[in-house]
Amino acid sequence: MAETMISKPIPDSRYFFDRYISPNKRYAAEAMRPRIVDFELTSKCGGACTYCYASSPYFKGADMPTEQALAVIDDLAEMGVSQVQWCGGDPILHPDWQEIIGYAGEKGLANSVFVAGIVAPRVAQALADTPNIHLVGINFDTVDEEDFMLTHTLERVQGMKYKAFENLRNAGFHPSRIMPCLTLTKPAARSIERTLDFLVDEMGAGYVPMFVYHPIGEGGATELTPSLDDIRRAYAYRAEKLGQHWLRVGPTECGRFYCRSKFHVTWDGRVLPCAVLYDFEVGNVNRKPLREILESQSKQLCYDFEVTGECATCDDADVCWGCRANAYFYKG
Template identity: 25%
Template sequence: MLEDEFGREVSGVRVSLTDRCNFDCVYCHNEGLGDTRGPMDPQDDELSTDTVVRFLEVAREYGVEAVKFTGGEPMLRDDLEEIVRRAPDDMAVSMTTNGTFLPGRAEALVDAGLERVNVSQDALDADAFAELTQSGAYERVLEGVEAALDAGLAPVKLNMVVFEPTAGYVPGMVDHVAANDGLQLQLIEYMPELAGHPEWAIDIQRVHDWLEDRADHVETREMHDRKRYFVSSDAETAEAAQTAATDGGVRAGDGLGMVEIVDPVGNAEFCANCHRVRLAHDGYLKGCLNRNDDLVAIGETKAAMRDAFEKTVAERVPYYGEYLVEDDEGGWTMNEAYLDSKGDRTPYEYADE
């Protein structure tokens, strides 16, 4: 397994199969729907089926243990099942989706080897959902979640971006996962550096504090030092959770929901524990989600992909703590020493040998 100069092993990859999406979420940094007529062949600017599979085989050579397929909306690719099926047998495969295409495809994806799924759901009210996503697909998303559960993908993790327009919906979403076995909730801190609108950002610590009071039990994951909040649906379950905590056996399900917060903004510890690189839909590797000045083209051959992967890992640095450094006022500013050492950065192209 390769590691960068900060000792961070790269154990996972995120692969964006397309930047097309049938939603137009107000917080999304892509800003563009593209051709969304339904699942179709890879478009001209998207990685082919064979190229994606070839890259996964190379990543596995370097000890990468897991891949998460993302987009845009990855299910707009009609070769998704084939890609999942052809992924290395010992590589864990998951996906993030808006859920609208899960009905009718979830079972086939599980048969192909999909193990976990995250479904984006920012509200429990159809009108609020439509306003946030610019779509009328609320009922279809709910059907998608049920299809995933029926196909054996429990627990289904619901992704909710937390910012001013959604902050008021957090308690309802927490109650929702507490009352529905098979669901978990991932609250994702809004990142204005990617999407703009800094006025939409909220103090994520307020959400942590609220959950600390709401939860019946709190655990801390070693990776990212991330907390897990276990919440009950009723007093009887809460009492059972306290007993289980004493015995060291708390788990989600049976009326006990699990909530996590992903809070990368200004979080040097989060970046110091990042173990993923990202492959964009157009064939460029990124060492950091937040950057577009570290792009390396993977090419078409395995030899080129190996070179690209090694270069990307060797040059990746923590976004907070190295690419950005903390100033005297507690804010974050560009690390001029790092920028000067790199000079003018342009996407690195590998010849298709």
């Protein structure tokens, strides 16, 4: 089943956009019943990024205990969550990642695994063999070597990311199921056109998520913040490559319904409404079962509030409402 899924091409980038605004996402948002979770298994990472919102140590850190991760998965399945996005830290650095993600697949959860980009052939094959993995995301910011080193501490990591694409394809992943994920810093914006050309035209990416840099964690350097012109240019060029519909959600990236139908669990058990909103913890699975946290904190997790300002009157407010993290970090 896994081989059939990962080798099947995703039609085009419109597929992802339509999933973001699907009737199921609309219902989940309005009913405040999350369907998606970002789940950290570990704080360890080998990406060597200087902008890391999670401040992940380079190949050091701590893991969520396997038993606890399995218990959280049981809660997710019971609550009707349908998709897990394994993030990090790098999930494949957890010693039991295959057991944990495989268990989620056995429980009927769809899995997307987002890695730093260091994927050896044996790991690529393990990802291909794990049940119900739909895609693998790879952090990939720029093709430019100088721009890369402005936001990373190790030059060799860039070459490893290219090799990761190759290893995943050799393991059976269709190119459209290898998702390059880009953090839009000022250095990355300088070479964004060349980067998108490479990812779409040469690597065959069906969609390239671009997340505007937030000054949080180790990434507190304001000189990495892209200008508004940088952001407009980047998203306009992506729309040229992948479709004008992406301009409807802009730097929100996922639209209002997807945003309201997901939440985040950190490696140490904190429950957040968004991966980068570390100041908005609503509970911890070490102290209270996840289902109880969601029942009592659903309004905060699902953003049950009235949007004001320019986002409220935007022509695209039917599918987008801005980004809470952008508003928090850049507007206070």
